[in-house]
Amino acid sequence: MSDALPFGAPPVGAILPDGRRRHFQHGPIDLVIEARGAGHEVGRAYKQAWARFETILGELVGELPALRSPVTARGPKLDGATARRMAAACEPHREVFVTPMAAVAGAVADEVLTALVAGRALEKAYVNNGGDIALYISPGASFDAGMVSLADAPIAAGTVAIDHASPVRGIATSGWRGRSLSLGIADSVTVLARSAAEADVAATLIANAVNTDHPRIERVPAHEIDPDSDLGNRAVTVDVGVLPDAAVIEALEAGAAVADAMAAGGLIVAAHLVLQGEMRSVGQTSAAALGKQTKSGTTTNKATGLDERRRAWLT
Amino acid sequence: MPDDTARAKEGLVTCDACPVLCRIREGRSGACDRYGNVGGALTRLDPFVVTQRVAEKDGGLVAFGKEDWDGGIVAGAPTFVTGIGSGTTYPDYKPAPFIVASEYDGVDMVTVVSEGIFSYCGIKVKIDTDRFVGPETAAVRVEGEQVGHVTTAEYGSQMLSLGGVRHLTGGSKKEGTVTCDTMLKLCSGEAVEMTVDDGAELTVEAGKPPVINGAQEERMRVGCGSATIGIFAKQWHGHADEVIVVDDHITGVLSEHQAGRFLGMEPVGIRVRGRKSTPGRYFQVAEPGTGWGGTDITDPLSIIESINPKHAWPGLRLFMVSTTGEDAAFYVLDENYQPVAAPMPEPLEVVVDRIGENCEPALSTVMFMAGAGGSLRAGVTENPVRLTRSVREALTRVTCGGAPVYVWPGGGITLMVDVTTMPENSFGYVPTPALVAPIEFTLRLDDYAAMGGHMDAVKRVEEVAEAGRLKSMRWHDQAPWPGAPLHGIAKDV
Numbered sequence: 001m002s003d004a005l006p007f008g009a010p011p012v013g014a015i016l017p018d019g020r021r022r023h024f025q026h027g028p029i030d031l032v033i034e035a036r037g038a039g040h041e042v043g044r045a046y047k048q049a050w051a052r053f054e055t056i057l058g059e060l061v062g063e064l065p066a067l068r069s070p071v072t073a074r075g076p077k078l079d080g081a082t083a084r085r086m087a088a089a090c091e092p093h094r095e096v097f098v099t100p101m102a103a104v105a106g107a108v109a110d111e112v113l114t115a116l117v118a119g120r121a122l123e124k125a126y127v128n129n130g131g132d133i134a135l136y137i138s139p140g141a142s143f144d145a146g147m148v149s150l151a152d153a154p155i156a157a158g159t160v161a162i163d164h165a166s167p168v169r170g171i172a173t174s175g176w177r178g179r180s181l182s183l184g185i186a187d188s189v190t191v192l193a194r195s196a197a198e199a200d201v202a203a204t205l206i207a208n209a210v211n212t213d214h215p216r217i218e219r220v221p222a223h224e225i226d227p228d229s230d231l232g233n234r235a236v237t238v239d240v241g242v243l244p245d246a247a248v249i250e251a252l253e254a255g256a257a258v259a260d261a262m263a264a265g266g267l268i269v270a271a272h273l274v275l276q277g278e279m280r281s282v283g284q285t286s287a288a289a290l291g292k293q294t295k296s297g298t299t300t301n302k303a304t305g306l307d308e309r310r311r312a313w314l315t
Numbered sequence: 316m317p318d319d320t321a322r323a324k325e326g327l328v329t330c331d332a333c334p335v336l337c338r339i340r341e342g343r344s345g346a347c348d349r350y351g352n353v354g355g356a357l358t359r360l361d362p363f364v365v366t367q368r369v370a371e372k373d374g375g376l377v378a379f380g381k382e383d384w385d386g387g388i389v390a391g392a393p394t395f396v397t398g399i400g401s402g403t404t405y406p407d408y409k410p411a412p413f414i415v416a417s418e419y420d421g422v423d424m425v426t427v428v429s430e431g432i433f434s435y436c437g438i439k440v441k442i443d444t445d446r447f448v449g450p451e452t453a454a455v456r457v458e459g460e461q462v463g464h465v466t467t468a469e470y471g472s473q474m475l476s477l478g479g480v481r482h483l484t485g486g487s488k489k490e491g492t493v494t495c496d497t498m499l500k501l502c503s504g505e506a507v508e509m510t511v512d513d514g515a516e517l518t519v520e521a522g523k524p525p526v527i528n529g530a531q532e533e534r535m536r537v538g539c540g541s542a543t544i545g546i547f548a549k550q551w552h553g554h555a556d557e558v559i560v561v562d563d564h565i566t567g568v569l570s571e572h573q574a575g576r577f578l579g580m581e582p583v584g585i586r587v588r589g590r591k592s593t594p595g596r597y598f599q600v601a602e603p604g605t606g607w608g609g610t611d612i613t614d615p616l617s618i619i620e621s622i623n624p625k626h627a628w629p630g631l632r633l634f635m636v637s638t639t640g641e642d643a644a645f646y647v648l649d650e651n652y653q654p655v656a657a658p659m660p661e662p663l664e665v666v667v668d669r670i671g672e673n674c675e676p677a678l679s680t681v682m683f684m685a686g687a688g689g690s691l692r693a694g695v696t697e698n699p700v701r702l703t704r705s706v707r708e709a710l711t712r713v714t715c716g717g718a719p720v721y722v723w724p725g726g727g728i729t730l731m732v733d734v735t736t737m738p739e740n741s742f743g744y745v746p747t748p749a750l751v752a753p754i755e756f757t758l759r760l761d762d763y764a765a766m767g768g769h770m771d772a773v774k775r776v777e778e779v780a781e782a783g784r785l786k787s788m789r790w791h792d793q794a795p796w797p798g799a800p801l802h803g804i805a806k807d808v
Contacts, residue, residue: 009332027333028346061334227327227338242458242493277488 011054022046026057029108031129036141037122045120049127052115056082056108067100068230076100082111089197092267093205099230106172106200109134113196127196132172134196139164162192168269170196174203175274176237181222181229185240185251186210187276189259192269192283202259202268210255210275216241240276248278256280328352417776423760425773427695434749436685437478438498439731441469442517442525443535443677445563445609445638447602448473449514457509460493461486465511471535475519477501483748495748501681502734502742502750515605521681522735528605534674536608536638540567541596543638546673547666548574554662555634555645557583561600561618562638563609571595584626585633588618608637615644622652634663640670680733683715683742687728687754694769695756701766702756703728711758716741 011026024031031053035045059080060067066076067083071090078084078100085107086100106129113127113134124141127134135143142163162168173190176182182204189207193199218239222231225238243251252275259271259282270283326341330350337345344351351358417424442448448465449455455463455475463477482494500507506520518526525532537543540562548569551558558569569575570583572595589600600618604611612618615635631648645663646654659667692699705711706728713720713730716737723729734741743751764770 027335030347058334061336064335225340225343227340242489242496245489277492 011057013050013053022049024050024053024112026053029053029057029129031109031112031127033112033116033125033127035116035120035122035125037120037124041120041122045116045122045125048118048120049112049116053112056111059083060104060108067104068228069099070094071098071100082107085110085195085197089195089201092265093201096205097234098201098205101230102204103197103201105129105132106134106170106196106198109196110170129196131178132196132200133170135162135169135171137162137164137166137169166269167194168192169194170199172196172199172203174200174207176207176240180204181225181231181236183208183231183234183236184210184255185212185217185237185243185275186255186273188272188274189255190272191259192271193267194269198267202262202271206255206259206262206271206273209258210251210273212243212247212251212254214243214247216243243276245278248276251275252278252280256282259283326352326355328355328357330357332357424757425760425763425768426755426757427763427768428755429691429694429753430743430751431685431687431691431754432745432749432751433685433687434483435480435688436498436683436750436752437463437476438501439466439682439684440475440477440501440519441680441682442473442475442519442527442532443471443675443679444473444525444527444532445471445536446473446527446532446605447515447563447609447611448475448517448527449511453514454512455509456512457497457507458493460490462490462494462497462509465514471538478750491748495744495750498683498750499742499744502683502752503740504735519679519681522678524677525679530605532677533641534639534671535677536562537640537670537673538638539565540608540638541565541572543567543636543670544569544572544595545574547670548572548578550666550669551634551663552578552580554660555632557585557631558634558636559585559587559615559618560636560638561608561610561612561615561642563601563603564598565592566597566600566608566618568595568597582626583631584623585619586621586623588620607642608639615642616646616654619654622648622654624652627652634659636667636670638670639674640667640672643667681735682731683734683750683752684729684731685750685752687713687730691754692728696763696767696769698767705758705762705766706756710762711756714755714757716753717755 009027011024013025014023015021016023016032020034022031022033024033033046033049035042037045060082063078063080063083066078067086069076071087071094073094076087078087082104083100086103089103089107090098090100109127109129109132112129113125113136116122116125116127117136122136123138124143125136126143137143142161144161170193171190172193173188174180174182175186175188176184177187184207186207189203189210191199191203191206193202217237219235219237221233222229222236223233225236229236252273255273255275256271259268259273259280262268263270263283268283270281273280273282327338328341330337330339330345332345332350333347335346337347337350339345339350339352339357341352341355417426451465451467453465454461455465455477462482463475463479466474466476468474478494478498483491497507497509501519501521504521506518506523509517509519511517515528538546540560542565543560543562544558544567548558551569556570558567560567560569566587566589568585568587570580570585575595587597587600589597592598601610601612603609606612607615610618627648629648629650629652633646633648633654634643635646636643643659643663645657645659647657649655692702695702702711703726706713706722713722713728715730715732718732718736720730720732723731737753741753745751758766760773763773
């Protein structure tokens with residue numbers, strides 16, 4: 001029955017209705033891309049990104065078993081450029097259980113962004129892979145990025161300004177409701193890091209650490225949900241009821257401690273943790289930018305929203 | 316192949332939509348969240364729902380809810396695209412996700428389809444019971460958080476007002492989260508346990524009998540005590556010398572009541588407690604509770620204040636019954652004028668059963684009420700007030716998931732809809748917190764153009780139907796077809 005499509009549907013690319021952004025999709029990879037700069041440079045940039053994108057899923061699938069193996073000092077051994085980005089981002093975290101898959105979304109964003117900007121003179125650009133975002137910022141340019149507190153919710157929890165001088169080139173968000181399975185109970189953990197892959201793995205691991213024991217947290221072995229999960233029979237979160245305040249604080253503090261250690265070790269720039277309405281910010285820019293809402297203006301993500309304006313929209 | 320057999324045993328489906336080849340367990344989705352295993356079949360998971368009027372072979376409509384239809388799109392059947400799964404443009408001021416043109420009896424119609432995000436929204440719950448659920452304005456709590464209050468009772472029903480912007484966004488974050496969760500569950504047809512301050516513990520589920528303090532309510536009262544006497548006086552006449560119908564609102568006493576006098580009865584000297592309203596009608600014979608007729612009494616004789624030997628007589632037959640027929644007792648006065656329980660005569664037994672038969676099943680009903688304003692209207696037209704006016708002038712039909720709504724008079728678009736008439740999984744939420752509900756505006760294409768609609772975003776319904784992610788739901792044939800115009804066609808409107 002699948003004779004016609006031995007490898008499934010091909011990658012597809014589209015121009016979004018605003019006429020500026022591009023939408024690339026292949027299997028589970030779903031990218032929204034925007035490059036700003038002179039028209040001919042932007043056009044060529046998109047062509048380069050597409051050429052890279054066309055083969056990226058196939059390359060990853062070819063190494064899937066290795067990519068689902070735990071990262072240790074000795075491996076796994078990987079060939080593809082994206083796969084190596086994944087492993088490199090995970091390597092500093094290898095003392096806890098982590099497989100390169102923890103960085104897959106961010107690494108794909110980094111890889112496509114690298115192809116997008118190579119040799120091009122752009123003002124700025126981003127590749128947004130389902131909320132894991134890789135950034136390019138030329139001198140003088142900056143981004144206001146909207147942060148979404150829940151994966152299924154199109155409302156930003158706040159915005160953060162990132163300029164050329166900032167070390168941040170990657171943003172990632174993780175939580176138990178997201179597409180990936182989580183060992184923790186965070187509604188969202190948003191991480192700013194030097195690359196999207198580094199942000200991705202850090203967000204995953206911090207979200208795993210936002211955890212506590214409570215009867216209202218329902219967990220099942222990962223393989224019962226996804227027989228191919230890299231998490232095997234580890235218990236992953238499938239439902240979180242409303243928790244007492246003490247449990248919320250305990251879980252957030254546990255996650256914040258992990259985030260603090262990562263920030264101290266230079267693995268992340270900042271993190272913003274959300275659980276049932278409570279928040280913690282960690283890292284150097286957190287107080288100034290992460291929790292604070294900046295003026296309404298350009299935003300990179302489809303989701304924007306400030307509390308003050310939100311009220312106005314709803315009345 | 317043995318491998319396939321093992322796989323089938325585990326209920327796995329291998330998705331071939333992309334090279335990842337996810338093996339998906341039943342009820343789960345693949346890595347992309349677009350495809351899943353639904354009952355062993357690989358299925359596109361992010362459909363938006365269309366309703367279709369599907370003709371049977373003889374031309375009649377296929378009944379809603381029949382199980383023999385797989386939800387596939389029926390070619391050529393009248394189709395109405397609902398807002399479910401359409402997504403929202405919020406908070407962007409852009410055309411709504413789908414603006415769909417179709418034809419109805421030769422008239423071009425357009426339906427603007429969106430999922431509204433409502434923080435101005437609430438739920439009115441009608442609980443068919445005379446039992447005491449709590450004092451008016453008392454707080455209604457879920458998990459200790461206030462999610463609403465007891466409001467003005469209606470005939471035979473207690474009313475709750477839940478949700479609303481103040482509980483969603485005006486209180487603590489936990490209050491908002493619990494309120495949002497409570498509304499989502501009630502709108503989705505799930506049972507919710509709640510408590511009323513100084514009142515009862517309730518379990519409420521749309522379209523199901525309410526559970527009050529652990530006891531499931533079976534039926535509504537047939538009427539208040541006075542009304543019950545009015546209905547059944549003639550049938551009791553000759554079988555009892557006095558009938559007292561116990562009710563928390565108005566307790567009726569037959570011999571004093573207009574209906575008794577009409578039958579030539581005289582007062583027999585049995586005086587009930589409470590405050591006399593008009594002859595044979597008494598308020599406050601007891602406290603509200605979960606006993607007889609919504610009072611707190613379990614021994615009906617406790618509402619009798621005195622028996623006057625001047626008017627009463629030994630051997631007097633006293634019949635007492637509640638307004639649901641759930642409780643009834645028969646007494647005969649002894650020589651000391653004391654009521655003594657006696658076997659109930661068969662003709663009275665028959666009427667007790669008849670009272671029960673005339674009580675409708677007690678249900679909890681859930682009405683979702685919300686105001687459609689702000690950018691939601693901007694998704695429909697560049698000039699939002701024209702949409703409001705168009706709804707007001709009955710040029711535009713508003714539906715929720717295709718279900719008919721009542722639009723409140725006055726300014727704005729404030730609507731009310733019975734959640735059980737909406738398709739399954741119609742509701743969602745965002746962590747603002749606010750509820751997400753489908754909403755559709757249907758009007759004539761020429762009216763849409765005239766109000767400044769986003770004409771360049773209009774698609775033919777056939778184009779949407781070919782988009783490959785539709786799930787079809789059979790139209791509820793008692794409801795008006797949402798795609799029909801509200802004016803311009805003489806028939807069927």
